[in-house]
Amino acid sequence: MTAYAERKANLLRIVEGALRAVAPDPALRSAVKREDNILAVGGREYDLDRYDRVILLGAGKGSAAMAATMEDLLGDRLSHGLVATKYGHGLPLARTEVIESGHPVPDEAGERAAAALLERGADAGERDLVLFLLSGGASALVPSPIHGVSLADKQEATRRLLECGAPIGEINAIRKHLSRFKGGHLAETLAPATVLTLIISDVVGDRLDVIGSGPTAPDDSTFADCQAILDRYELCHRMPESVVRAVAEGCAGRASETRKAGDPCFSRVRNVIVAGNGMAVDGAAMAARKLGYTPVVVDAAMEGEARDQAARLIRLAGEYTLGAGCAPPPVCLLAGGETTVTIRGAGKGGRNQEWALAAALEMDALGTARERLAAMSLGTDGTDGPTDAAGAMAFPDTASGERSEEAGRALADNDAYTFFTRTGTLLKTGPTRTNVMDVAAVLVDPA
CATH class of the missing domain: 3.40.50.10180 (Glycerate kinase, MOFRL-like N-terminal domain)
Incomplete structure (x- = not known):
């Protein structure tokens, strides 16, 4: 078995372990x-x-x-x-x-x-x-929907909130008040x-x-929190008028909390x-340990932009290749939580695919150290964004050489699904009938 095939098989076993646990x-x-x-x-x-x-x-x-x-x-x-x-x-x-x-x-x-x-x-x-x-x-x-807000208005409000990259707590605050x-x-x-x-x-x-x-x-x-969210993401002029009006009425005390x-x-x-997510991360860690990796949970509450979180974890993996980690390779770095994506392009994908694409690009920046890495990000519900994939895997050659420029364009256009369809490294689990957010893993092999 080639190093690529072995790492891919190991990542898939870690996926299975995470899903089995929840x-x-x-x-x-x-x-x-x-x-x-x-x-x-x-x-x-x-x-x-x-x-x-x-x-x-x-x-x-x-x-x-x-x-x-x-x-x-x-x-x-x-x-x-x-x-x-x-x-x-x-x-x-x-x-x-x-x-x-x-x-x-x-x-x-x-x-x-x-x-x-x-x-x-x-x-x-x-x-x-x-x-x-x-x-x-x-x-x-x-x-x-509350009186005065139509389903079409809630649909549009949901799209706007998803597009702006607001975390789920803020999205749900507005959903609750409507x-x-x-x-x-x-x-x-x-x-x-x-x-x-x-x-x-x-x-x-x-x-x-x-x-x-x-x-x-x-x-x-509260309604005041909802108004602050609309202001923070400059949504007042992009939301349906009924939604903006409902929040204003609530802030004025003219609607029930x-x-x-x-x-x-x-x-x-x-x-x-x-x-919950901790059980999925524990399941992934148990699978990694059985494969001979030392599991290291880096972040049990991963939030923020998917591309930023991916880059952070890959840079940390690079430190492990230099012997600067808390354990010698083989190591499996793990993170659990839910990132967000601020949509800037017109492509297709989801936060886990975007995480994997950003991870691939960050791997390429590590030079020869990338040859010892492999990574994946998984949506535990089996659906990542409006796609049939649960996430994607990244390997040393995913965004190297001629693919580097293509990967950069795909990331800029939020088009990770199209990119990973070409590389053949999408994660497809089908509906898992569970949902505990996401699990990300980076394998660091010995030199």
């Missing part, structure tokens, strides 16, 4: 136990005999897979269910209806899904237990039922108010995280 079924079965009619979750027990109905609701890229596990755990005790997930992520379920909808830009199917979830939620009573399955992507998958579902509003609808939300987190720091825009969690953000801590609607709500 698959919904084992994550849920580790967090949720049932013995007879007792459901045990995170040190608390729920006696199913105390409830008239057990209702399953959910939203997110992992919601169908999560529902399959919960159907198995609950058996005949489950009354009925409804989950919304991304196109292509659904599964045939026995007692749970699945609605597929658009992501990252919301669509009409998602609006119908949100309405159906709210309708079923409003039907829940004081003697019902509602299990809400929340995973990444929920913010886009279940749009429920929604009848997010920002604790679902909890308000579900009251007075007992609510247990089981969460696969796709947010750095696992902030409950940001994951899926916090449908069952208190919200710390999202639900805040201490609101009675949260008195019977519990939010439990069952999987």
Whole structure:
């Protein structure tokens, strides 16, 4: 096996390790136990005999897979269910209806899904237990615009926020304030039922108010925060007029805020995280160790521009080739989190592909040291941007020689997908039915 083939195989094994660690079924079965009619979750027990109905609701890229596990755990005790997930992520379920909808830009199917979830939620009573399955992507998958803001307006607002490179916390702050579902509003609808939300987190720091825009969690953000975000990215003149007006009305106190801590609607709500990015990074580290690499977690909360974060990690890898790292090669440098891309060009790609392209260019700048490196960046949901790839891999020759100029043009045009299609080093996993942000790895081999 050539050095290239071996490194590629090693990167793919690390990808497999990361995804295996955050698959919904084992994550849920580790967090949720049932013995007879007792459901045990995170040190608390729920006696199913105390409830008239057990209702399953959910939203997110992992919601169908999560529902399959919960159907198995609950058996005949489950009354009925409804989950919304991304196109292509659904599964045939026995007692749970699945609605597929658009992501990252919301669509009409998602609006119908949100309405159906709210309708079923409003039907829940004081003697019902509602299990809400929340995973990444929920913010886009279940749009429920406030009065005066159309779905088309929310679609345009989402596009503008994605294009400007705003981090997910800021994007979701605005989403929450334009929604009848997010920002604790679902909890308000579900009251007075007992609510247990089981969460696969796709947010750095696992902030409950940001994951899926916090449908069952208190919200710390305000309309004033939303106005500051619009001002920071100079969006006031590029956003739909209805969105700018809704934020201004909220700032003036003429619109209701999202639900805040201490609101009675949260008195019977519990939010439990069952999987997150740290588990994926740990899974990648375990796979790397089995391959003979010493895993080094460089950044467990990677944020910022994808190209900048890639360059930083490759420069650090260059230091390891000189013996300046904390361990001698072979080493696997790892980072987890979610970067952003400020769209400047008209190309096709996603943040993980852009990360890999920037990594390839930075490798080329290292000279002969690049021959000892290989890198990849993976979107754990299996979809990176509006493409069929989950990310991409970079090798010593990816952006060297004649390819260097082509790679530079592709990066400037945000066209990583086209570039990596030519090199044949896209990562394609298909829908993983989970989502815990991204995992990046750089292999540093011995001299």
